[in-house]
Amino acid sequence: xxxxxxxxxxxxxxxxxxxxxxxxxxxxxxxxxxxxxxxxxxxxxxxxxxxxxxxxxxxxxxxxxxxxxxxxxxxxxxxxxxxxxxxxxxxxxxxxxxxxxxxxxxxxxxxxxxxxxxxxxxxxxxxxxxxxxxxxxxxxxxxxxxxxxxxxxxxxxxxxxxxxxxxxxxxxxxxxxxxxxxxxxxxxxxxxxxxxxxxxxxxxxxxxxxxxxxxxxxxxxxxxxxxxxxxxxxxxxxxxxxxxxxxxxxxxxxxxxxxxxxxxxxxxxx
Amino acid sequence: xxxxxxxxxxxxxxxxxxxxxxxxxxxxxxxxxxxxxxxxxxxxxxxxxxxxxxxxxxxxxxxxxxxxxxxxxxxxxxxxxxxxxxxxxxxxxxxxxxxxxxxxxxxxxxxxxxxxxxxxxxxxxxxxxxxxxxxxxxxxxxxxxxxxxxxxxxxxxxxxxxxxxxxxxxxxxxxxxxxxxxxxxxxxxxxxxxxxxxxxxxxxxxxxxxxxxxxxxxxxxxxxxxxxxxxxxxxxxxxxxxxxxxxxxxxxxxxxxxxxxxxxxxxxxxxxxxxxxxxxxxxxxxxxxxxxxxxxxxxxxxxxxxxxxxxxxxxxxxxxxxxxxxxxxxxxxxxxxxxxxxxxxxxxxxxxxxxxxxxxxxxxxxxxxxxxxxxxxxxxxxxxxxxxxxxxxxxxxxxxxxxxxxxxxxxxxxxxxxxxxxxxxxxxxxxxxxxxxxxxxxxxxxxxx
Numbered sequence: 117x118x119x120x121x122x123x124x125x126x127x128x129x130x131x132x133x134x135x136x137x138x139x140x141x142x143x144x145x146x147x148x149x150x151x152x153x154x155x156x157x158x159x160x161x162x163x164x165x166x167x168x169x170x171x172x173x174x175x176x177x178x179x180x181x182x183x184x185x186x187x188x189x190x191x192x193x194x195x196x197x198x199x200x201x202x203x204x205x206x207x208x209x210x211x212x213x214x215x216x217x218x219x220x221x222x223x224x225x226x227x228x229x230x231x232x233x234x235x236x237x238x239x240x241x242x243x244x245x246x247x248x249x250x251x252x253x254x255x256x257x258x259x260x261x262x263x264x265x266x267x268x269x270x271x272x273x274x275x276x277x278x279x280x281x282x283x284x285x286x287x288x289x290x291x292x293x294x295x296x297x298x299x300x301x302x303x304x305x306x307x308x309x310x311x312x313x314x315x316x317x318x319x320x321x322x323x324x325x326x327x328x329x330x331x332x333x334x335x336x337x338x339x340x341x342x343x344x345x346x347x348x349x350x351x352x353x354x355x356x357x358x359x360x361x362x363x364x365x366x367x368x369x370x371x372x373x374x375x376x377x378x379x380x381x382x383x384x385x386x
Numbered sequence: 387x388x389x390x391x392x393x394x395x396x397x398x399x400x401x402x403x404x405x406x407x408x409x410x411x412x413x414x415x416x417x418x419x420x421x422x423x424x425x426x427x428x429x430x431x432x433x434x435x436x437x438x439x440x441x442x443x444x445x446x447x448x449x450x451x452x453x454x455x456x457x458x459x460x461x462x463x464x465x466x467x468x469x470x471x472x473x474x475x476x477x478x479x480x481x482x483x484x485x486x487x488x489x490x491x492x493x494x495x496x497x498x499x500x501x502x503x504x505x506x507x508x509x510x511x512x513x514x515x516x517x518x519x520x521x522x523x524x525x526x527x528x529x530x531x532x533x534x535x536x537x538x539x540x541x542x543x544x545x546x547x548x549x550x551x552x553x554x555x556x557x558x559x560x561x562x563x564x565x566x567x568x569x570x571x572x573x574x575x576x577x578x579x580x581x582x583x584x585x586x587x588x589x590x591x592x593x594x595x596x597x598x599x600x601x602x603x604x605x606x607x608x609x610x611x612x613x614x615x616x617x618x619x620x621x622x623x624x625x626x627x628x629x630x631x632x633x634x635x636x637x638x639x640x641x642x643x644x645x646x647x648x649x650x651x652x653x654x655x656x657x658x659x660x661x662x663x664x665x666x667x668x669x670x671x672x673x674x675x676x677x678x679x680x681x682x683x684x685x686x687x688x689x690x691x692x693x694x695x696x697x698x699x700x701x702x703x704x705x706x707x708x709x710x711x712x713x714x715x716x717x718x719x720x721x722x723x724x725x726x727x728x729x730x731x732x733x734x735x736x737x738x739x740x741x742x743x744x745x746x747x748x749x750x751x752x753x754x755x756x757x758x759x760x761x762x763x764x765x766x767x768x769x770x771x772x773x774x775x776x777x778x779x780x781x782x783x784x785x786x787x788x789x790x791x792x793x794x795x796x797x798x799x800x801x802x803x804x805x806x807x808x809x810x811x812x813x814x815x816x817x818x819x820x821x822x823x824x825x826x827x828x829x830x831x832x833x834x835x
Contacts, residue, residue, distance in 0.1 A: 278510065301479040302453055308638045308650075334456020341650055342679030342695030343642045353456040354481075361483040362806070376638050377708055379744075383487050384464060385407065385479035386453050 143194045299356040302334075304349060304382035307368060307375055312344035314374055320348055322371040330358030349381060391467065392623045393691075395494060397476040397531065399522035400501035401512030405539040409501055409581030409614075410464070410475050411446040416588050417466035417615070468619040478522070486804040486811040488529060490741045494799060496624040497533045498526040502560055504552050504578070505543035513559060520563055527567050528814065530798045535575055535617050536560055541594065542580040550596040553578045575600040575617045586613050628689060632656030632664075633797050634712040635743035635790075640695070641703040646676075649706055650695040651744070654799040656714070658688040658696065664712045668788030671705055673698040709745025711790040711800065732773040738812055740785070742803035747789040749805070753782040780818070793817055 307323055309316065316338055324333050334351035341347050354364070365378045398406045415425075428445045435444075452458060464475040476495060478484060488495065500523055503509055512519040526534060536557075544552040553576075561571035577586055577600050585591035590612040600617060601610040609620040633654045640648040662675045676697040678685040688694045736751040757767040758778040773779050794801030794816035805813040 299480050300454060301481045301484070302456065309640075311640050312642050332456055335458055340682040341693075342682055343640070343645050343648050343697065344682075345640055345642065345648065345650070345695065351456045351458070353454055356479065356481040360481075361487060376640075379637060380487050383476070383479065383481070383484055385477040385481075386450060 143190065146190070300353055300386040301356055302351065302353050302382075302384045302386050303361065303364070303380060304351050305364070305368075306339075306379040306381045307348040307350060308341075308377050308379070309345070309347070309374060310376050312346075316346060316348060319371075319374040320350070322374055323348065323350060323368055326364070326367045328359055328363070328367075330355035331364070353386065391470060391472045394471045394473050394496045394621065394624065395476060396473050396497045396499050396618070397478055397488070397495035397526065398499050398501060399478050399518075399526060401503070401508070401518045401522075402480070403508060404501045404503040404512055404519075405581045406477060406501045407450075408446070409537065409539060409579070409587075410477055411449070412581050412584060412587050413615070414464060414466050414475065415445065416584075417468070468615055470619050471621075471623070473618065483811065485525065485814060486741060486806065488525075489802050489804045489814055490743060495526070495529075495531050497535065497618075497621050498523070498531045499618075500526075500534055500536045500560070501539050501581075502536060502556055503540045503543075504538045504549075504556050505540040506545050508540065509556055509559075513563070519560075520567070523564060523569075524567050525814075527569060528816070529802060530794065530816070533573075533621050534564065534569055535614075535621070536564075536577070537581075537614055538576060538578045539581050541578045541585060542583050548578075548585075548593045550594070553594075553597070572603050575602045575620075577612075577614050577617055579614055588613060588615050628655075628657055630655040630797070632658055632662075632712065632714045633792065633800055634658060635745070635800065636666075636706060636708055636710045636712065637744050638708060639703050639706045642697075645697055647698050647701050647703050647706070648695050649698065649710075649712070650693070651712070652693045653688055653690050654743070655690050655797055657690075658692075658694065658712075659686065660696075662714055664698065664714060666701075666706060666710045666712050667790035669705060669707075669710055671701055673701045709743070709747070709789070711743070733771065736807075737786070738805040738807035740783070740789075740803050740805050742789070742791050742817075743800050745789055745791075747785045747787060749783045749785045749789075751781050752784045755780040755782060791817055791820060793819055 305323075307319065309319055320336060332353045334353060336348055336350035338346040339349050352364075354360075361380055361383075368378050369375055398410050400406050425445065428448050431448075432444045464477065466473055466475070476488075478488075500519070502512060502519060511517055523534065538553055538556045538560075541548050541553065557576045560576070561574065564574060565571050578594055578597055579586040581587065585593055586597070591597075597612070599610050599612045602608065602620070604622070606622055611617060611620065633656060634651045635654065636649045636651045638650045640650065642648050658675065658678060660675050660677050663672055664675060665672050676699055678688050678694050678696045680688065680692055680694045685692075685694065688696075732751065732754075734751055734754050737748050739746055740749045754770050754773060755768075756765050756779060757770040757773065758764065758780065759766055770777075770779060790800075791803070792800040795818075798816075801817040803815060803817070804811050805815070
């Protein structure tokens with residue numbers, strides 16, 4: 117049962133598609149017809165014939181309608197169709213552009229990364245760009261061949277080849293994981309009160325009231341220190357680029373009525 | 387449960403995408419870091435979704451998602467057991483504040499596990515100038531992590547898979563630069579693994595019959611084996627410096643009704659016992675220890691690594707502060723620096739804030755003594771005018787107010803520091819020597835970007 121029905125609808129779809137394609141032609145004829153300032157009677161006739169070629173049920177309905185209505189409907193439908201087509205193609209363009217942009221971005225990232233850690237100032241011309249870089253790079257290595265270059269002793273050809281391969285792979289790898297992850301860290305903070313009488317509930321409230329972009333407070337617990345003193349151990353997840361331990365500490369220590377100091381108990385990558 | 391096992395902190399370092407997280411995940415997953423109930427829950431869910439073949443990866447993903455929400459403060463997520471040790475993993479984040487934290491923070495790494503990818507192109511990227519492999523290894527060395535283990539990861543992705551040639555190539559390259567950094571390659575075990583498929587992680591693999599096992603020669607004796615787990619089990623436990631004089635940097639000072647003054651801190655060396663007379667530097671106050679508590683339990687002796695509170699007589703809370711160091715003899719402070727990341731140039735007179743153990747004190751770069759090659763430590767220039775990012779140098783630092791530090795060579799935890807300026811860590815270093823009581827310290831600064 118379901119099979120036959122899907123088949124049916126498939127066929128219908130196909131049929132419909134044909135109709136739409138044909139329709140355009142009819143529409144054109146219709147427009148020309150209008151432009152030629154012909155009498156409404158002929159128009160109606162034209163429309164009717166067009167419709168006859170086209171659909172089953174809608175045809176009948178339109179048939180009954182006044183000629184102007186039919187024409188208007190059809191025009192609307194055709195315009196919608198063309199808009200849809202246009203929309204589709206636009207979507208395609210957007211996707212293409214996005215892909216291109218991503219490629220560019222990853223490329224820029226590679227470019228940025230490479231020169232930065234090249235600690236030796238004179239090595240700023242580090243290679244990344246495809247073709248010309250290869251040559252440059254070879255030269256580079258010769259110039260400032262401090263202990264960084266592992267392949268300094270290899271001959272140029274091999275090195276160039278290797279570098280090329282390396283770049284290709286780096287590129288492929290970059291592409292493979294397109295949605296670049298936001299680097300996050302999990303930080304466990306020890307928040308210490310002034311004495312054993314500090315209200316730890318309030319203290320926690322204060323800590324949690326610190327809000328920043330890229331900061332998420334997690335679970336917490338009280339850890340006994342000694343002599344009735346407890347410290348608050350609280351977990352938070354931060355986005356590496358947005359939140360640093362220093363700002364966090366500064367913000368928390370502002371509640372100086374409750375908090376004596378803050379230490380980082382654990383710091384891990386997520 | 388496993389409490390009698392020695393505790394070891396392992397910091398995992400390596401280039402992005404070298405498979406650090408997968409490798410650590412595998413260890414934790416297989417060696418008992420994740421509690422059984424949670425694991426079963428995940429495995430069941432994985433099976434229901436028809437993903438049992440990717441169980442491991444799936445569980446890792448779930449755990450990651452869980453950590454991302456921060457709903458668990460169960461650090462045991464990053465713990466696992468070997469035969470001899472309980473290990474806590476520090477999965478080094480790329481966060482810019484992490485380095486400072488590694489220097490001044492409470493958990494010092496005892497061992498570094500350097501993960502290098504053998505996959506095509508990834509190894510090359512990792513050791514290239516822009517790669518993080520060297521930088522991390524250098525940092526580990528500078529911070530005094532003496533034991534380093536190298537695992538050559540992603541052997542399943544080498545070309546051809548499990549290629550001996552590729553492994554040898556990576557080993558040659560990595561031992562070359564480890565040697566230049568200062569490690570002795572004969573003491574560094576190299577293990578070919580796949581964190582993803584688990585080859586040579588827990589059990590020896592059949593896929594690399596050419597691998598004869600790793601061997602290391604150390605003064606303390608040689609060891610050998612085939613798997614990463616065996617390597618971790620063969621490391622030398624951190625030496626707790628019990629025989630040295632007491633050093634206890636204060637984190638906090640409390641005033642407790644009915645008890646009195648209670649300073650709290652972590653013992654870095656020596657032993658703390660009730661009845662001892664302590665000297666607090668640089669305040670130069672003495673006091674007798676009445677009692678010691680840890681986790682609300684009384685202690686008769688506190689050892690290095692213990693985070694303790696203790697009750698002292700005759701000292702008011704306001705006379706002590708975070709950053710003071712308690713000792714039982716009169717021994718005082720020193721310093722040594724690496725400049726990490728400074729946008730401009732550093733001249734004599736530059737005064738960043740130094741973070742050393744728990745103290746924060748502004749220090750002036752009084753004199754730039756010599757510029758060094760940061761890899762070899764060889765002198766490049768006497769009395770340089772300026773230092774830039776990437777330079778290393780010996781610098782004389784003068785704190786603007788008294789501060790208690792020690793030479794890195796005698797008390798490592800009190801001898802490393804991070805310098806902060808412009809809200810970031812601009813330099814890290816170690817203290818070479820200290821001019822006692824004058825509070826001035828010659829330092830070695832290394833700029834490093």
